[in-house]
Amino acid sequence: MAHRNQFQLLGSRRFLPFFTTQFLGAFNDNVFKSALMVMIAFRLAADQANALNNLAAGLFILPFFLFSATAGQLADKYDKSLLIRRIKLAEIGIAMLGVYALVSGSNSLSLLVLFLLGVQSAFFGPIKYAILPQHLRRNELVGGNALVEMATFVAILSGTITGTILFGLGDGDSSGIWWIGGVIIAVSVTGYLVCRQVPTAPAPVPELQIDLxxxxxxxxxxxxxxxxxxxxxxxxxxxxxxxxxxxxxxxxxxxxxxxxxxxxxxxxxxxxxxxxxxxxxxxxxxxxxxxxxxxxxxxxxxxxxxxxxxxxxxxxxxxxxxxxxxxxxxxxxxxxxxxxxxxxxxxxxxxxxxxxxxxxxxxxxxxxxxxxxxxxxxxxxxxxxxxxxxxxxxxxxxxxxxxxxxxxxxxxxxxxxxxxxxxKVPEFAMRFLVWLLSHTMYRVKHEGLEQIPDEGPAIIACNHVSYVDALLLAGAVRRPIRFIMYKPIYEIPVLHFVFRTGRAIPICSKQKDPEGYARAFEEIEQALNDGDLLCIFPEGQLTKDGELAPFKAGIEKILQRNPVPVIPMALRGLWGSFFSHKGGNAFTTLPKRFWSKVSVVAGKPLDATSARAANLQEEVLGLRGEQR
Structure with a gap:
């Protein structure tokens, strides 16, 4: 089962060893870098110190330009856990060289070590983010990335402060430097021991030819x-x-x-x-x-x-x-x-x-x-x-x-x-509108959404209560949905932007627009052939009284062309909202309900032969129950 929150990932071998490894690496880099900056500042005149500090910053970034492309290829060609072990083993050698550089007071050797740390970071970078999808489930990616980003910034700050404090323990003499040396060697050895617990992450393209x-x-x-x-x-x-x-x-x-x-x-x-x-x-x-x-x-x-x-x-x-x-x-x-x-x-x-x-x-x-x-x-x-x-x-x-x-x-x-x-990417703004609606006017609860397949063509059949049904469904279902919707609703200002961005398929009756009707069915067929998840409101219009209207046979026509699974779904609690027709037409009165409870409920998928209009209506009515 998926973790219920991100912190539970810290108790999993799929995540904890990697999380600890990347934290220790970022911490070590910044301990050495801050110690070097302080050493330069205290041992040289101001103009020389500024020049060397700028050079140091440049030397740490330079490897990302030189080696990142090669590092990405290696991470796709070889097991990432094996690469991590080799990179962390190299860190121990770099740490020892770094201690010698600090003790000897050699600025040139210290800058070389900083460059090598940059090389190590450049090779670790692609692994750091590419390994997460291999070890985490899709619904754990946000939590995993959140922990990694949090740890990275904390490691940078704590490493910087630690390096500065340790250098000052001996008022700039060798005792402070030895403290720094002891820490970076201990941390690098610990990082190597921990990284050996990272589970294997097989290469996706072992036959890849490396371009240097x-x-x-x-x-x-x-x-x-x-x-x-x-x-x-x-x-x-x-x-x-x-x-x-x-x-x-x-x-x-x-x-x-x-x-x-x-x-x-x-x-x-x-x-x-x-x-x-x-x-x-x-x-x-x-x-x-x-x-x-x-x-x-x-x-x-x-x-x-x-x-x-x-x-x-x-x-x-x-x-x-x-x-x-x-x-x-x-x-x-x-x-x-x-x-x-x-x-x-x-x-x-x-x-x-x-x-x-x-x-x-x-x-x-x-x-x-x-x-x-x-x-x-x-x-x-x-x-x-x-x-x-x-x-x-x-x-x-x-x-x-x-x-x-x-x-x-x-x-x-x-x-x-x-x-x-x-x-350039309207999807961001569209998803923001969906998120805003589902976190301000409504408190949306989900039931049975695990019934929706993670991939492959399928159709959701849902009751139609309000003008924001599609937005709430899009906000609830983890997988992108393409909606088949009544053309006048598709063309409503503001909502039109959302629906168009979400590649909704507008449709109206065959009598009003025969060409548009035929074109819609062609687009539906193509979408299902492409493996998309579609959603249809089989009532064909918003409810006028809160009850389900008879489901139209259009879904049967779709299934004749593309026999795919159909997931019955129901919206509860939307009747009476600002966007519904209760008490007259929608939008005619000021909103009276905020943060109201709404439920999105999914039932078991039906195969194409069982998904007749009448059967679907009965299933959706059962899911909705008495709560309109």
């Missing part, structure tokens, strides 16, 4: 990905989030020191606030989506990122420098708590934004290409983070913007990017 030319392989894959706009623009959305996050996180130390006159502890507080927000948002995704891959959360996340960024700019622009550089002084200063709250909000909405995108890419990408598609995602992530650094230089150094003004620019750019992506 990163430019050629990247270009070829991009051409393939662009053919599926939903996946391509989801990757763009993920990469944009990394640009956004890098822009905020890069400026927090400077904002804390130069604008607020705060100390290192203030930097840690602000970084913690953002990280806690991402962790909360990621974990909330599973609850808000009910375990399904809910793309409706992505527009909500984008809107929240824009709002949070604007408020961060407004509040940050009005913060006064501190009289003393203490956390207590900051906490009691005007606007400080609001600033922290909106930094947390940005993290929360960032979790809403990125988790469904990763889960959607994993779910919809062809198995044989999954790791290579993830590798392209990593390349674009690295590219967008470089662009983030360039934007910071342009706006802060060349155009002399203040940091709050830069935050405002980034927030407005986020709004523009969101509009662009959602225009």
């Amino acid at each position: 030319n990163p430019m050629r392989q990247t270009t070829r894959l991009l051409r393939e990905i662009v053919k599926t706009p939903a996946i391509f623009y989801s990757i763009i959305g993920i990469s944009w989030f990394w640009l956004l996050g890098a822009a905020y996180l890069t400026q927090i130390p400077s904002f804390s020191k130069n604008v607020l006159a705060g100390s290192e502890s203030l930097v840690a507080l602000l970084l913690c606030s953002f990280t806690i927000g991402v962790a909360i948002g990621s974990l909330l995704c599973e609850r808000l989506s009910g375990g399904r891959i809910e793309l409706g959360l992505v527009p909500l996340g984008a809107a929240g990122l824009t709002y949070g960024g604007i408020m961060l700019a407004v509040i940050g622009g009005n913060l006064a420098p501190l009289q003393e550089p203490s956390l207590l002084a900051f906490w009691h200063s005007a606007g400080a708590q609001a600033f922290l709250a909106h930094l947390v909000l940005i993290g929360i909405f960032g979790g809403f934004y990125i988790v469904p995108l990763y889960a959607m890419i994993q779910d919809r990408t062809e198995k044989a290409l999954r790791a290579r598609v993830i590798s392209i995602t990593n390349i674009l992530n690295a590219l967008f983070m470089v662009v983030s650094a360039i934007l910071g230089i342009v706006f802060l150094n060349m155009l002399n913007f203040s940091i709050p003004e830069f935050f405002l620019v980034i927030a407005l750019m986020n709004a523009a990017v969101a509009v662009f992506v959602f225009k």
